[in-house]
Amino acid sequence: IVVLAGDIDAASARPLMERYFGSIPRGPVNEPAQAPVPVLAAPIERTMHDRVPYVSLQRYWPGPGLLDDDAVTLEVAASVLGGLASSRLDKELVRGDATAVSVTSSYSAFHRTGWFDVTVNVKPGEDAAAVRARTDQIIADFIANGPTADELQRVVTQVLSQRINGLEQLNGRAATLAEGALYANDPTHYRKELERLAALTPAQVQAVAARYLSQPSFNLTVEPGEREPYQNAGATPAGARPAAPASDYQATPRDPMPAIGQVGALDFPTVSRARLSNGIEVIATQSSRIPATRVAVEFDAGWSADAADALGVEALMLRAMTEGAGGKDANEMAEARERLGAFIGVGATMDRTTISLTALTANLAPSLDLLADVTRRPDFEPAVVERLRAQQLSSIREELATPAGMGNRALYETLYSGAYGRGPSGLGDPAVVEAATPARLEAFHDAWIRPDGARIYVVSDRPLSEITPLLESRFGDWAAPATPRVAKAPVAAPPVQPRIILIDRPQSPQSLILGGEVLDLAGADDRLVLGSGVEILGSAFWSRINSDLRETRGWSYGSRSSVTNLEDRSPYIINAPVQADRTGEAIASLIAVHGAFFGDNGVTADELTRVRDSSTRRLAGQFETSGAVLSTLQ
Known part of the structure; x- marks a missing residue:
C-alpha cells in the first residue's frame, strides 16, 4: 500500500501514482497466516546480569494482534497498571512504599499477536523478592477487580489527547492511515479503535485482563553484575570469503528520476x-x-x-x-x-x-x-x-x-x-x-x-x-522577590592541549570516540555559516566524517559532529562509535578528515550546493508542528 499525506489532492496524486507505480506487477496474494495467541505451559524464569544500577523485574504475557478488540482493552489495562502517572504500580511501589525507582506497563500489538509487559526497577538496597511479591499482589488485585470508572475515563482522555496531538504532523496522519490500510484493509480503522475505547466499561477491562494475565508469563530478572560472556563476531580471514552464488537476476533499466520542483516559500506563522x-x-x-x-x-x-x-x-x-x-x-x-x-x-x-x-x-x-x-x-x-x-x-x-x-x-x-x-x-x-x-x-x-x-x-x-x-x-499577580537576581558565574574555558583520555570499560562491544573543542562563540552570534560548515563536516548523513568511517571504511554504524547552541562559549563535539579493533585508526582518520577540511580540501562546489539546497528545502517541514514552532520561538 502507499499512503500520501500532505499538500496534494487525489486528482493530482492519481496520475503520478499511475506513472511511477502503475506498471509494477501485482504480487502474489498474501493469505493471512494462522497465528493463534500462544499460551505458555508454565511460567518461564530467566536471570541475566548487566552493568545496570538496580535490579529490573520484567514480566511478559502473550496477547492478541492489533485487529482484535481485546488489543485496545489491554492497552487500557496496561495504562491503569503502569502507564499513567497515577497508575496502580506507581502509587504503590514508587510513591507509596518507595521500593521501586520506576515502573512501566504497556501493551504492544502487532499484526497477529502481541505482548503485555510490566517492568519494575527496584530501588537499590530493597529486597527484590519482596518487591516482586508486592507486584504480583497488585496485578492479582487488578485481575480480580479491574479498573475504577475514574481510572478508565482518565485513560480514555489521555489517549484521545495523544491521538489529537499525534495527528498534527503529516507523518502521524500517514502512519495512522497506512496501518489501517495495510492490516485492516481500512484506512479509517483508527476510528473503530477509538469507538471501542470510548465504549469500554470497567467490567470489560477486568474480564479481558483476567483472560490474558492469568496465563503463565515469561519472567526476566536483570541484576547488576558483569555481563555473561558472548562470542564476538570475528573478521573473515583474507581469501576465505565464499564466492557469491550464481544468479540469473537481470537489472531492470531505470527511468530517469523526476526533476525536483520549485519549493514554495516558507510561511512562518505571524508572531x-x-x-x-x-x-x-x-x-x-x-x-x-x-x-x-x-x-x-x-x-x-x-x-x-x-x-x-x-x-x-x-x-x-x-x-x-x-x-x-x-x-x-x-x-x-x-x-x-x-x-x-x-x-x-x-x-x-x-x-x-x-x-x-x-x-x-x-x-x-x-x-x-x-x-x-x-x-x-x-x-x-x-x-x-x-x-x-x-x-x-x-x-x-x-x-x-x-x-x-x-x-x-x-x-x-x-x-x-x-x-x-x-x-x-x-x-x-x-x-x-x-x-x-x-x-x-x-x-x-x-x-x-x-x-x-x-x-x-x-x-x-x-x-x-x-x-x-x-x-x-x-x-500577572506574581511579584518578584525584593532580592536582586543572582548572576551566573562567567564560564572559563582556557585552551586545551591536545590529548587522548582513555576510559577502560571491559567487555564493551565497541569503542566510543568523543572529541571536542570550545569555540569562541556565544549564543547571540550568527551561526548560519558555521552550521553549514559543520553539516558538511559531520552533522549530515553524507558528511565527510560519516562517509569516511561508515560508508568507506565500514568501521561505524554512524558517526557525527555538531555544535551545541549555548549562551556562552559553545562546544564543537564529535561522537563516533566504532569497531573496537579499529579505534586507533578511526582516531587517526578523524584527525585527517578535519585536517583536510581546514587545509587544502575545503568545501567543494557540490557540497555547498547540497547543504544550501537541503537547508532551504527542509524549512517548511521544520515548522510543521506547534512543538517545533514553539522551540523556534524560544
Missing part, C-alpha cells in the same frame, strides 16, 4: 507579543491545525545556575515541582492532569529552565491552573524529596554505567577545566544530591524561578487576545 501586568513578556503564534495549546514558561537558569557546591540541585528541584504543588500531592496532581488530557513537563538545558504545558484548548483554563501551581507553588514535601533523591541517584548511576555518560562527563570536565554547571546532563554530583534538603530546593526556586527572569511562549489554535487574559489571571 504576536503582549505583556502581563507584572512585566512578563508573552510571545505567541496561532496554529489552527489541531484544537490544542502549548505553553512554555522559560527562565534564565539552567544547569549553569547550580552553584559550584550544588551540582544537581536544580535537577532535583525540577523533579519535585510536578510531584506536589498548590496543596495537591503527586497522585492528585497526576490524576488532575489525566482528567484534562494535559501534559506538564519540566526540563533544563545548560542555560535555560522550562516548565511546559500541552493541553486541549477546550480544557485550557483548568490546565493553566495546574501549570501555575507547578511553577509558582511547589510544595517540596520532605518525603517526596527523599523519594526523588533516590531516583536521581539511580539516574546518575545509570548515566555512569553507559559509555556515553562516562565519556561525556570526562569530556566536558576537560573542555571547561572543571567549570561547574558545564556538563552533558545536569544530573549533578551524587554527594550533593545526597545532601540536598527541601529548604535548599526551595531556596533555588526562589532565586531562579521568578517572574523577572521569565518569558512565556504560546502556540495555540486561539488568538493571543484570548490567551493573554488566561495567563494574566494566573501569572
Whole structure:
C-alpha cells in the first residue's frame, strides 16, 4: 500500500501514482497466516546480569494482534497498571512504599499477536523478592477487580489527547492511515479503535485482563553484575570469503528520476507579543491545525545556575515541582492532569529552565491552573524529596554505567577545566544530591524561578487576545522577590592541549570516540555559516566524517559532529562509535578528515550546493508542528 499525506489532492496524486507505480506487477496474494495467541505451559524464569544500577523485574504475557478488540482493552489495562502517572504500580511501589525507582506497563500489538509487559526497577538496597511479591499482589488485585470508572475515563482522555496531538504532523496522519490500510484493509480503522475505547466499561477491562494475565508469563530478572560472556563476531580471514552464488537476476533499466520542483516559500506563522501586568513578556503564534495549546514558561537558569557546591540541585528541584504543588500531592496532581488530557513537563538545558504545558484548548483554563501551581507553588514535601533523591541517584548511576555518560562527563570536565554547571546532563554530583534538603530546593526556586527572569511562549489554535487574559489571571499577580537576581558565574574555558583520555570499560562491544573543542562563540552570534560548515563536516548523513568511517571504511554504524547552541562559549563535539579493533585508526582518520577540511580540501562546489539546497528545502517541514514552532520561538 502507499499512503500520501500532505499538500496534494487525489486528482493530482492519481496520475503520478499511475506513472511511477502503475506498471509494477501485482504480487502474489498474501493469505493471512494462522497465528493463534500462544499460551505458555508454565511460567518461564530467566536471570541475566548487566552493568545496570538496580535490579529490573520484567514480566511478559502473550496477547492478541492489533485487529482484535481485546488489543485496545489491554492497552487500557496496561495504562491503569503502569502507564499513567497515577497508575496502580506507581502509587504503590514508587510513591507509596518507595521500593521501586520506576515502573512501566504497556501493551504492544502487532499484526497477529502481541505482548503485555510490566517492568519494575527496584530501588537499590530493597529486597527484590519482596518487591516482586508486592507486584504480583497488585496485578492479582487488578485481575480480580479491574479498573475504577475514574481510572478508565482518565485513560480514555489521555489517549484521545495523544491521538489529537499525534495527528498534527503529516507523518502521524500517514502512519495512522497506512496501518489501517495495510492490516485492516481500512484506512479509517483508527476510528473503530477509538469507538471501542470510548465504549469500554470497567467490567470489560477486568474480564479481558483476567483472560490474558492469568496465563503463565515469561519472567526476566536483570541484576547488576558483569555481563555473561558472548562470542564476538570475528573478521573473515583474507581469501576465505565464499564466492557469491550464481544468479540469473537481470537489472531492470531505470527511468530517469523526476526533476525536483520549485519549493514554495516558507510561511512562518505571524508572531504576536503582549505583556502581563507584572512585566512578563508573552510571545505567541496561532496554529489552527489541531484544537490544542502549548505553553512554555522559560527562565534564565539552567544547569549553569547550580552553584559550584550544588551540582544537581536544580535537577532535583525540577523533579519535585510536578510531584506536589498548590496543596495537591503527586497522585492528585497526576490524576488532575489525566482528567484534562494535559501534559506538564519540566526540563533544563545548560542555560535555560522550562516548565511546559500541552493541553486541549477546550480544557485550557483548568490546565493553566495546574501549570501555575507547578511553577509558582511547589510544595517540596520532605518525603517526596527523599523519594526523588533516590531516583536521581539511580539516574546518575545509570548515566555512569553507559559509555556515553562516562565519556561525556570526562569530556566536558576537560573542555571547561572543571567549570561547574558545564556538563552533558545536569544530573549533578551524587554527594550533593545526597545532601540536598527541601529548604535548599526551595531556596533555588526562589532565586531562579521568578517572574523577572521569565518569558512565556504560546502556540495555540486561539488568538493571543484570548490567551493573554488566561495567563494574566494566573501569572500577572506574581511579584518578584525584593532580592536582586543572582548572576551566573562567567564560564572559563582556557585552551586545551591536545590529548587522548582513555576510559577502560571491559567487555564493551565497541569503542566510543568523543572529541571536542570550545569555540569562541556565544549564543547571540550568527551561526548560519558555521552550521553549514559543520553539516558538511559531520552533522549530515553524507558528511565527510560519516562517509569516511561508515560508508568507506565500514568501521561505524554512524558517526557525527555538531555544535551545541549555548549562551556562552559553545562546544564543537564529535561522537563516533566504532569497531573496537579499529579505534586507533578511526582516531587517526578523524584527525585527517578535519585536517583536510581546514587545509587544502575545503568545501567543494557540490557540497555547498547540497547543504544550501537541503537547508532551504527542509524549512517548511521544520515548522510543521506547534512543538517545533514553539522551540523556534524560544
